[in-house]
Amino acid sequence: MLKILFVLFITISLNAKEVGEVLFVKGVVKIKQNEKQIQAAKGQRFINRSLIETGNNALAVISLVDGSKIKLNKNSKIVISVSSKSPTKVGIFKGSSFFNVLKSKISSKDKFIVKTKNASIGVRGTEFFVSYGKDNAKDAWMCVNEGRVSVTPKDGKESVSVKAGEGVQIIGKKRVTKPKPLAWTRKLNWRLNSQDGDLENKVNIEDAYTDLLDQDYD
Amino acid sequence: MTRVLILTFLISLSSYASNTPESESSIGAGLSLRHFHKFSPLIKSLIELNIEPENSTTTKKELQLGARFRLHQNIKVSGYYRNSYGLRHQDDWIKENNIWKWIDSSKRRESILGTNIILRAVYLDNILELRTSLERNFHNQQNTMKIRPGITHLFMNSGSPFINLFLQYEAYFPLNYHEKLIYKHGLYTGMLYHWKKWIKPGLFLKYTTTVWQNSEDAISRNVPSYNISDTSTIIGVNINFYY
Numbered sequence: 001m002l003k004i005l006f007v008l009f010i011t012i013s014l015n016a017k018e019v020g021e022v023l024f025v026k027g028v029v030k031i032k033q034n035e036k037q038i039q040a041a042k043g044q045r046f047i048n049r050s051l052i053e054t055g056n057n058a059l060a061v062i063s064l065v066d067g068s069k070i071k072l073n074k075n076s077k078i079v080i081s082v083s084s085k086s087p088t089k090v091g092i093f094k095g096s097s098f099f100n101v102l103k104s105k106i107s108s109k110d111k112f113i114v115k116t117k118n119a120s121i122g123v124r125g126t127e128f129f130v131s132y133g134k135d136n137a138k139d140a141w142m143c144v145n146e147g148r149v150s151v152t153p154k155d156g157k158e159s160v161s162v163k164a165g166e167g168v169q170i171i172g173k174k175r176v177t178k179p180k181p182l183a184w185t186r187k188l189n190w191r192l193n194s195q196d197g198d199l200e201n202k203v204n205i206e207d208a209y210t211d212l213l214d215q216d217y218d
Numbered sequence: 219m220t221r222v223l224i225l226t227f228l229i230s231l232s233s234y235a236s237n238t239p240e241s242e243s244s245i246g247a248g249l250s251l252r253h254f255h256k257f258s259p260l261i262k263s264l265i266e267l268n269i270e271p272e273n274s275t276t277t278k279k280e281l282q283l284g285a286r287f288r289l290h291q292n293i294k295v296s297g298y299y300r301n302s303y304g305l306r307h308q309d310d311w312i313k314e315n316n317i318w319k320w321i322d323s324s325k326r327r328e329s330i331l332g333t334n335i336i337l338r339a340v341y342l343d344n345i346l347e348l349r350t351s352l353e354r355n356f357h358n359q360q361n362t363m364k365i366r367p368g369i370t371h372l373f374m375n376s377g378s379p380f381i382n383l384f385l386q387y388e389a390y391f392p393l394n395y396h397e398k399l400i401y402k403h404g405l406y407t408g409m410l411y412h413w414k415k416w417i418k419p420g421l422f423l424k425y426t427t428t429v430w431q432n433s434e435d436a437i438s439r440n441v442p443s444y445n446i447s448d449t450s451t452i453i454g455v456n457i458n459f460y461y
Contacts, residue, residue: 181342183340183343183372183374186374187374187375207378210378212345212372212379213291213338213339213340213345215379216254216410216418216458217345217370217379218420218456
């Protein structure tokens with residue numbers, strides 16, 4: 001009985017532990033923690049398993065205890081799960097986010113995992129972007145600005161390694177396209193610090209579907 | 219007697235000079251209108267109207283109807299039928315009423331059936347293309363192969379092109395009617411502004427060189443061999459419609 005209570009106490013403690021802080025807020029940004037939902041403000045801390053959601057025309061930048069930063073674009077929703085024994089997990093429910101993960105000097109294993117409805121993205125210290133496609137749950141896009149990322153479709157067996165300057169489309173739960181430079185990602189706004197300039201990302205995910213080979217040029 | 223000899227010599231000189239065409243160099247304006255309709259992700263139709271100078275005296279007018287099929291992400295094949303007026307051919311150099319001249323083809327209708335295969339690849343913000351066409355002209359039974367490599371550079375705005383510049387080189391290989399391997403070739407360059415989804419205007423410049431050798435009439439009348447080059451520069455406007 002004591003053991004059960006002890007484990008419960010640790011679990012609750014871990015969940016109640018602050019795992020991050022809000023660095024920048026624009027528009028309606030909500031944090032749901034302990035069944036309560038509040039409007040986020042700059043400097044506000046949040047606990048493990050918090051749900052963070054941005055509204056229309058909103059933007060939020062958060063930092064995690066490990067030094068990693070996440071920028072949520074408008075209409076996005078993520079949940080953060082931090083554990084001392086396993087990699088940090090971020091689940092993306094909708095929208096798109098930029099990630100800047102600090103390289104781990106201790107372990108070569110994936111330090112950070114991002115999950116979408118159709119894939120798992122293993123990260124070892126990098127800067128990358130993840131977005132649901134125009135059909136939301138049916139496909140997603142991922143591109144890497146720095147470092148290397150491993151993408152595993154949810155029902156797939158093989159992982160695809162994506163290096164800096166490349167991107168992939170995750171189609172359904174089984175298929176990941178071959179990594180290659182994607183023209184539409186060149187205008188992504190990778191800034192995470194408001195002091196460096198405007199943080200808003202103006203690239204529309206619909207541009208990812210522009211088929212350059214099908215257009216007429218004369 | 220001397221005068222007669224001189225006069226005869228001068229007349230024979232002028233006859234000799236007039237039985238070969240003169241090199242022409244022309245500059246003119248052109249217009250190209252294209253309509254594209256997408257029936258499905260794989261099939262697109264194209265209706266094209268072209269009006270431009272064919273040479274210093276004739277204007278070429280063409281109406282082409284065709285369809286393109288996307289065989290593969292990087293490969294398209296197409297078939298087309300074209301009606302042309304004002305084309306000049308090597309055998310249009312004739313002697314009529316004792317005068318050598320080019321036939322006025324401005325009212326002569328020619329039917330051309332063609333097919334082509336278009337290979338494309340993307341490299342960063344550039345499209346590399348190789349277009350190979352086969353055409354049959356039913357007016358004179360001439361078969362021509364055209365090869366056109368080209369490169370297009372895209373200026374992108376949020377992942378979509380908003381202006382592109384293109385540069386192409388086209389070579390005409392006569393398969394059954396000319397001694398030259400390539401009898402016509404030229405550069406085609408310009409830009410297209412992706413203004414709206416349904417309309418894209420552009421400008422183009424064409425510089426073409428055509429080689430004329432002895433026409434059938436010239437051969438039958440024992441005209442000495444000639445090898446004449448015409449050049450044509452066309453500056454034009456093109457508008458693409460999509461609906």
